[in-house]
Amino acid sequence: MPSLKLENVAKHFGGLKAVDKVSMEVPPGEITGLIGPNGAGKSTVVNMISGVLALTEGDITVDGVSVATDRADIVARKGVARTFQNIRLLPEATVLDNVMIGFHRREEAGVLAQMLGLPAARRDTKRFEEKAWDLLRRFRMEDFAEYEAGNLAYGHQRRVEMMRAIAAEPDIVLLDEPVAGMNDVESDELATIFRELADSGMGLLLIEHNVGFVTRLCKKVYVLDSGRMIASGDPEAVVRDPQVVAAYIGTSGH
Template sequence: MIILSLKTLVKSFGGLVAVAGVSFDVERGDVVGLIGPNGAGKTTVFNLITGALRPDGGDIFFDGHRIDRGKPHQIVKLGLARTFQTIRLFAGMSVLENVLSGYHCRMGSGIVSSLLRLPHQRREERVALTRAMEELEFVGLADVWRAKAGGLPYGDQRRLEIARALATEPKFMVLDEPAGGMNDQETYELRGLIGRIRKRDITIMLIEHDIGFVMKVCSKLVVIENGAIIAEGVPEEIQRDPKVIEAYLGVDD
């Protein structure tokens, strides 16, 4: 079953064409890696999918909805969550509050019930705290729930971003360089974490420069260069594809 479908997406900034007619489908349950050299348009594709940018042309369908005109918060609510390439935690707030931000879109209390602290609002808060702690336990950060997010070590901040995205109860997650800046041990643990996320029936798409990591984690790869797809397939195929070797890994003399 196809959960995400991109159809001839186009996006340009001024004169620069960042994404030039990208089309591909993502099957439910896959872990798709989007790879390519720097400046190939990977993050732009992510920003188009998550609604941070609007495409100049083309359509995006997610789980039966057309989302290319949607706002980010609407797309999150449909079940598509993200992490950011440069970590964007709420640095001055606690670890717990960061994860609660993800669960926000699954809550309903409004201004009046908050102003008057009505019983259903308090019940909902308790459920939210429990859910947030579940996600912190899932990524292994439950012990530091009181700490300030900005004070955590780098690898923990990456995991906290994943916990925050999981708290939105997504069907699909896009991770922008989840292993960026991690050491070998942390990268190894991240592989395990991605495997466990996949077991929760959450489809994953990620951008990553660490080719070894991508080959081990992903079930499918999409390679883009200069805003266009040059290859698509299972990792073993991509590794042997001459076009990919030339564009991404460089030509051997």
């Protein structure tokens, strides 16, 4: 399983250094945390990795190969999936269909074959449907399969987004505040799923405001503040780092 690496990555928006020479690694089989106050640059990091935003400087590699100039669809095909801080679903499609969209990357028979209804495509569809049901069960969402995604409660919409992101069995998944707005029971259920995904070999990057949640789940944590990496390492040590404590003062509640 490949590792994701950022080397001296920067993103400038005009005069603003939203991300300033950041280096980090998301190894396989682990949950890596990225924390920091609002506006620290966390989502910008995810947007650069996933090919949504171009880098100003630096390099991003997957398995040692640069993906820094790849478009979003290419990065996805290379095994890097993501969720969005602001949920993006097809609100009028069913939960099942939203999950099915996630299989697109591994679609073996191809879109044309599907349109023509060729047997290989029908086999793919059937196989994907079975896999989609596996995911729905794993996320305890099978009762909602035929619901319109847009009508679901917020926490359930987040689950749909996550199922879609991992449907294609990515090597690396970037989760931008996946438990925001969830209660403790819901976030604990997701924590269990995150651990299972990491145990299966996937590399997870978990962006989160809730420091306790990250500390419990992550092997290593990186801390961004105003675009700069101010600390990294063992979660217990990082959250006691005076610079990190200072960065969070006055921002608790976010």
